[in-house]
Amino acid sequence: xxxxxxxxxxVAFHNSRDxxxxxxxxxxxxxxxxxxxxxxxxxxxxxxxxxxxLMRTGRHDVAVDLGNLILGVDRPRFVxxxxxxxxxxxxxxxxxxxxxxxxxxxxxCSSIALVRKLDIESIIxxxxxxxxxxxxxx
Numbered sequence: 001x002x003x004x005x006x007x008x009x010x011v012a013f014h015n016s017r018d019x020x021x022x023x024x025x026x027x028x029x030x031x032x033x034x035x036x037x038x039x040x041x042x043x044x045x046x047x048x049x050x051x052x053x054l055m056r057t058g059r060h061d062v063a064v065d066l067g068n069l070i071l072g073v074d075r076p077r078f079v080x081x082x083x084x085x086x087x088x089x090x091x092x093x094x095x096x097x098x099x100x101x102x103x104x105x106x107x108x109c110s111s112i113a114l115v116r117k118l119d120i121e122s123i124i125x126x127x128x129x130x131x132x133x134x135x136x137x138x
Contacts (some may be wrong), residue, residue: 004115005079006125008105010049011043014066016109020138026077027095027124027137031109032078036137037121039079042114044107046070084110088117102129126135 012020013028028035049070054063070079084092091113096106104112108129115123115134122135130136 002118002120003031003036003039003121004111004123004134005031005039006111006123006127006130007044007045007048007052008126009124010013010045010066010070011052011056012126014053014069023126023138031124032076040071040118040120041115042084042107042110043078043108044084048105048107062085076108077114082114082132083116084114088113091117099133102133104129107130 006018007023009027012024013020015021018024026085027036031039047065048066050063053066054060058062068074070081072078088110092106092110095109095112096104099109108127112130112133114120122137123130124137126138128136
């Protein structure tokens with residue numbers, strides 16, 4: 001089993017004041033305990049998560065700490081960061097155009113493309129835009 005980790009999961013886990021923080025901690029414990037499979041994310045999600053942390057706090061150190069968490073710097077690595085290559089990029093654009101009414105970001109569409117290509121079972125996300133497209137844990 002495997003799960004894809006979305007931006008909102010990382011942001012909520014890292015920010016104790018986030019409305020979804022407690023649930024993100026529970027999901028992280030399940031991930032680390034092997035209960036929900038191997039964790040994957042993408043370089044686009046990494047970019048988005050670090051940027052959101054920087055923009056919300058205005059603090060570079062907070063963004064770096066979140067980036068280091070995802071990359072497993074000075075702590076156990078719990079997620080594999082997948083690159084969005086040319087084929088995934090093209091698939092992402094098709095998905096972006098197909099689901100225009102969903103309000104999904106291009107990064108969200110790249111996540112959908114990766115999940116589909118790699119047969120990842122579900123996505124951990126607090127974004128209901130994925131509902132009906134992917135199996136979502138929240």
